[in-house]
Amino acid sequence: MATACELCDESGGEILFRNEQLRVVLVADANYPGFCRVIWNAHVSEMTDLAIEDRSTLMRAVCQVEAAQREVLQPQKINLASLGNMVPHLHWHLIPRFVDDAHFPHPVWAAPVRQTAGEMLAHRRALLPALRAAVIRCVSCTS
Amino acid sequence: MATACELCDESGGEILFRNEQLRVVLVADANYPGFCRVIWNAHVSEMTDLAIEDRSTLMRAVCQVEAAQREVLQPQKINLASLGNMVPHLHWHLIPRFVDDAHFPHPVWAAPVRQTAGEMLAHRRALLPALRAAVIRCVSCTS
Numbered sequence: 251m252a253t254a255c256e257l258c259d260e261s262g263g264e265i266l267f268r269n270e271q272l273r274v275v276l277v278a279d280a281n282y283p284g285f286c287r288v289i290w291n292a293h294v295s296e297m298t299d300l301a302i303e304d305r306s307t308l309m310r311a312v313c314q315v316e317a318a319q320r321e322v323l324q325p326q327k328i329n330l331a332s333l334g335n336m337v338p339h340l341h342w343h344l345i346p347r348f349v350d351d352a353h354f355p356h357p358v359w360a361a362p363v364r365q366t367a368g369e370m371l372a373h374r375r376a377l378l379p380a381l382r383a384a385v386i387r388c389v390s391c392t393s
Numbered sequence: 394m395a396t397a398c399e400l401c402d403e404s405g406g407e408i409l410f411r412n413e414q415l416r417v418v419l420v421a422d423a424n425y426p427g428f429c430r431v432i433w434n435a436h437v438s439e440m441t442d443l444a445i446e447d448r449s450t451l452m453r454a455v456c457q458v459e460a461a462q463r464e465v466l467q468p469q470k471i472n473l474a475s476l477g478n479m480v481p482h483l484h485w486h487l488i489p490r491f492v493d494d495a496h497f498p499h500p501v502w503a504a505p506v507r508q509t510a511g512e513m514l515a516h517r518r519a520l521l522p523a524l525r526a527a528v529i530r531c532v533s534c535t536s
Contacts, residue, residue, distance in 0.1 A: 296471055298460045309452050310445075317441045327481060328439055331474035335490055335498035338470060347478055355478035359500035 257339035258293050266382055267389045271304065272311055274385055276378070281352040281366060282345055283374040284323045284381055288312050290340040297332065297340065311389055312342050318384035319346045322377050329357065348374075400482035401436050409525055410532045414447065415454055417528055419521070424495040424509060425488055426517040427466045427524050431455050432484040438477060454532055455485050461527035462489045465520050472500065491517075 256262070263275030263286075270291070277285040288311050290300070297305055316328050325346035332342050347354055350370060352362040399405070406418030406429075413434070420428040431454050433443070440448055459471050468489035475485050490497055493513060495505040 296459065296463070297456050297473065298463060298471075302456075305452065305456055306449060309448065313440050313445075313448055316439065320439070320441060327476075327478050328441075329474070329476045329478070330440065331472070331476070331500075333470075333472045333474070333500055335470050335472070335500070357474075357476055357478070357500065357502035359502045361504065 255293055255337065255339050257289055257337055257341060262287060262289050262341065266385045271307055274311065274315055274389055276382065276385075280371070281362075282358065283371060283378060284319055284325075284346045286315050286319065286344045286385065288315055288342045288344065294340050295334060295338040299340070308340075308342070312344065314388040314391060315344050315385055318381060318388040319344060321388075322381045322384045323374065326354070398436055398480065398482050400432055400480055400484060405430055405432050405484065409528045414450055417454065417458055417532055419525065419528075423514070424505075425501065426514060426521060427462055427468075427489045429458050429462065429487045429528065430484050431458055431487065432482070437483050438481040439483065440475065443483070451483075451485070455487065457531040457534060458487050458528055461524060461531040462487060464531075465524045465527045466517060469497070 261275060263277045265273055265275055267274040272291055273289050275287050275289065277287055279285045290308055294300060312330065319328060323346045326349050327347040329345040329347055330342060345358055350366050352364060352366055353360055404418060406420045408416055408418055410417040415434055416432050418430050418432065420430055422428045433451055437443060455473065462471060466489045469492050470490040472488040472490055473485060488501055493509050495507060495509055496503055
């Protein structure tokens with residue numbers, strides 16, 4: 251049995267979508283409105299711990315959320331990452347990146363290089379209701 | 394036509410495998426022996442710029458390289474990331490992580506927290522011939 255794991259015990263964010271296999275959550279990050287995670291519900295560590303068909307299911311969801319983020323937020327770039335060094339429970343970070351964000355062009359885990367203007371962050375936060383709807387629509391697609 | 398792109402113009406590392414669609418390269422990173430990248434040959438930016446069958450092809454290769462890294466290096470964790478803020482040409486970083494590596498448990502893009510012992514790095518470098526062989530074998534699998 252797994253020891254205490256925060257992604258087994260907690261949702262990991264505001265749940266936008268959940269089925270038996272995975273969930274999509276919106277991350278509350280003041281610098282990164284629209285940051286989402288796709289979390290495999292069962293406790294496994296690595297992509298290659300999943301059966302091949304489950305890897306496809308997970309990456310299809312990741313791409314569907316990416317599509318929703320691109321449609322609504324129109325970022326400069328999407329950053330995808332499965333790290334899990336601290337929480338080895340398979341989860342994907344999906345981070346919409348903008349040229350004026352706190353770390354661009356560096357990864358969000360590097361030192362910040364600027365403070366994004368408050369009105370730009372407010373503009374992006376105002377798009378979150380549309381993003382929630384787009385995620386639900388995209389993840390519910392069959393393709 | 395794309396403007397100058399280093400992953401269009403250069404291999405991006407020591408090529409371990411290449412076919413018409415993608416290539417796998419070994420990255421020369423003194424702190425991270427076994428760091429590989431899977432690079433889509435054509436210049437596209439995002440996973441969702443690819444056709445769905447190409448996304449599957451790419452992620453299958455990513456998982457095959459991850460399997461080779463786990464088999465040979467037996468890392469604590471594999472870190473996967475598609476960032477591309479500086480080089481927006483679709484490529485996946487596959488980084489075997491160890492509890493004694495320069496950044497663990499933080500992402501490799503954060504500030505380093507230690508220097509890994511030279512003999513441990515030498516031990517991991519000594520596994521690179523086996524990793525090269527395992528990558529070729531795993532990526533040549535049909536599943």
